[in-house]
Amino acid sequence: MVVFNRRMSNADRHGLIAKVVRDAGGATVQELAELTGASEMTIRRDLDTLAAQGVLERVRGGARTLLLRGEEPPFALRAHEAVEAKRRIAAEICALVTDGESVLLDSGTTCLEVARLLRERPVTLMPLSLQAIHLVAETPGPATLVVPGGQPRASEGALAGPLTLASLAALRFDTAVIGCCGLTAADGLTAYDLDDAAVKKAGIASARRVVAAADGSKLGHTAYAWVGPAALVQTLVTDTDAAAEEVTALEAGGTVVRTV
Amino acid sequence: MVVFNRRMSNADRHGLIAKVVRDAGGATVQELAELTGASEMTIRRDLDTLAAQGVLERVRGGARTLLLRGEEPPFALRAHEAVEAKRRIAAEICALVTDGESVLLDSGTTCLEVARLLRERPVTLMPLSLQAIHLVAETPGPATLVVPGGQPRASEGALAGPLTLASLAALRFDTAVIGCCGLTAADGLTAYDLDDAAVKKAGIASARRVVAAADGSKLGHTAYAWVGPAALVQTLVTDTDAAAEEVTALEAGGTVVRTV
DNA sequence: CGTAACGAACATTTTTCATGTTTGAAAGTC
DNA sequence: GACTTTCAAACATGAAAAATGTTCGTTACG
Structure with missing residues (x-):
């Protein structure tokens, strides 16, 4: 493994720690200090921060991954990954939206990027996560914000529950932007959580x-x-990592697939 | 007027500018620069910031107050005022809330302080402003957060509209904490805005x-x-500035008044 | 046309933040 | 119970960021 001469940025180090702990299932403070070139004290502080974000679990002497079971990776952890691809997908989705439309925006990291772009556009926006709501609300822009009711779930603040369903039932949208946890031609669209x-x-x-x-x-x-x-x-927007046979199968089912 | 020897903090200066402009109805850049001891350029930047926050109106050469009419003072402006009294009122309201209750929390600066305190308590909380929702959501605590639907109004993000009314109609709360824009024994409870x-x-x-x-x-x-x-x-929680005769009149009407 | 005000660009200062080091306490190990 | 490792608080240091001041060309207003 490479040892970094230059001091790495805070975020880079956090990302690296998150990756190492996830891939190896765990790591000691010493290992991480040696790997990143930071002091053990800094690593401890990092681990505390990441543990508070729900990225990993703190144990004496080091840290352990949280995703030993088939659960959805924590939001904070996913946020580190594949940011570039998510941005490209988000940009393509924005291009599909016409000014003046009403848009429903699902929870998830990719949809958060969509929110970041759409708030600059004159559209009516209903985001299904608190993070996206906050993002749109804090920057006054041309977009009209509508907040759905609901109870926030987990760290990403995805809204769900009867209030959310009632809010959706009361409205009609031109476009719904849905984040996928899983999508296949055979099994269709799937999520990690029943309420979601x-x-x-x-x-x-x-x-x-x-x-x-x-x-x-x-x-x-x-x-x-x-x-x-x-x-x-x-319409499905995906990136170039998508398996070709799956794309073909989905297109055969009538879905327009855009690869960016 | 006192001239400050020490450089004052950013927030203090903003507060002072807001107060002077509000009290005098307006002020020139020169006056404010002399008053605060800052340069005119800094004052201009301050005025731009405050204007963007809706605290005052920028005019060539200085700034003017926004509240010449009977409107509600802008949220950002009110946020500077009487913080201590609001904190005391908020603390008293928290003392009235029992653990495990479901609490509806109105919009407004005082209720925001209540949110800050109640998020540390095991209660179910439905705040009616985005600011309070964000405050509770960003700090994971014992409180259960429920988000009402609605459209955020103005700078403080007070939720209103049919979705909000529908959310409220679907729920029952043990306690509603209501912020008052006006309250008298004769005219009752009044707000600045019909939707609100x-x-x-x-x-x-x-x-x-x-x-x-x-x-x-x-x-x-x-x-x-x-x-x-x-x-x-x-129950009404107010501070010692409250007019005695109004308090007496409200108590005669059956309201319990707590002065802090 | 002239003056005051403005804002962009740069320089400087101040503040904040991240990090490292030390040290004593706490937790685990034998 | 003695030893080792881990931890976290306290302080010091350095770097990054923010705030502020200065200059200067441009713009608005009389």
């Missing part, structure tokens, strides 16, 4: 057009809560 | 107990949107 699946289902039912965002790792993957058949998705 | 008044009305209707927060300046004042009679308020 119910919200996606309701969101899709309230929208004239459904645009799904899925980076390559999500395509061909099936999570456990079923949302609906792949045919619900009119 | 409708939300307050719905919130009160959904709560078993209504606790109103009103600093002394709100008591005896009547805003223009009527919410309901003063008798709707079971």
Whole structure:
């Protein structure tokens, strides 16, 4: 493994620690200090920070990964990954949205990037995560913000529950931007969480057009809560990591696939 | 007027500028520079910042106050005022709340302080402003957060509209903490905004107990949107600035008044 | 046309933040 | 119970960021 001469930035080091702990399942403070070139004290502080963010679990002498089971990786952890691909996907989705539309925006890291772009556009925006709501609310822009009710779930603040479903039932959107936890031609659209699946289902039912965002790792993957058949998705935006055979299968089902 | 030897902090200077402009109705860049001991360029930057926050209006050569009419003072402006009294009122309201209760929290600066305290308590919390929602969401604590739907109004992010009313209609709270724009024994509870008044009305209707927060300046004042009679308020928490005769009149109407 | 005000660009100062070191306490190990 | 490792608080240091001041060309207003 490379030893870094230059001092690495705070965020880089956090990302590296997160990656090492995730890949190896755990790491000691010493190992991480040697790897990053930082002092053990700094590593301890980093681990405390990352543990507070829910990226990993602190144990005496080091840290352990949290995702030993088939759960959804914590939001804070995913936020480090594949930022570039997410940005490209988000930009492409924005290009699909026309000014003046009403847009429903699912939770998830990719959709957060979409929110970052869409808040500069004259559209009506209903984001399904607190993070996106905060992002849009804190920067006064041309976008009109509508907040759905609900109870925030987990660290990313995805809204769900009866209030969310009621809010969706009361509205109709031109476009629903749905983040995928899993999407295959055979198993359709799936989510990691039953409540989240119910919200996606309701969101899709309230929208004239459904645009799904899925980076390559999500395509061909099936999570456990079923949302609906792949045919619900009119347009899928994915990246070049997407498996070609899965893309072909989805296109055969009538979905327009845009690879960026 | 005192000339400050020491360089004053950014926030202090902003507060002083806001106060001077508000009290005098306006001020020139020169005056403010002399008053604060800062350069004119800094004052210009301050004025731009404050204007962007909606605290004052920028004019060539200086700034003017925004509140020449009977409107609600901008949130950003009110945020500077009477912080101590608001904190005391908020603390008293928290003392009135029992662990495990479900609490509806109105918008406004005082209620924001209540949110800051209640997020450390095991209660179910539904705040009616984005600022309070963000405050509770960003600090994981024992409190359970429930987000109402709605459209954020103005700079403080007070939620209102049909979605908000629907969310309130679907729930029942042990306690509603209502911020007052105006409260008198004769005219009852009033708000600055019709939509906001409708939300307050719905919130009160959904709560078993209504606790109103009103600093002394709100008591005896009547805003223009009527919410309901003063008798709707079971408990009023106010500060020592409250006019004695108004307090007496409210108590005669059955409201318990706590002065802190 | 002239003056005052403005704002962009740069220089300087101040503040904040991240990091490292030390040290004593706490937790685990034998 | 003695020893070692880990931890975290306290302080020092250095770097990054922010705030502020200065200069100067441009713009608005009389």
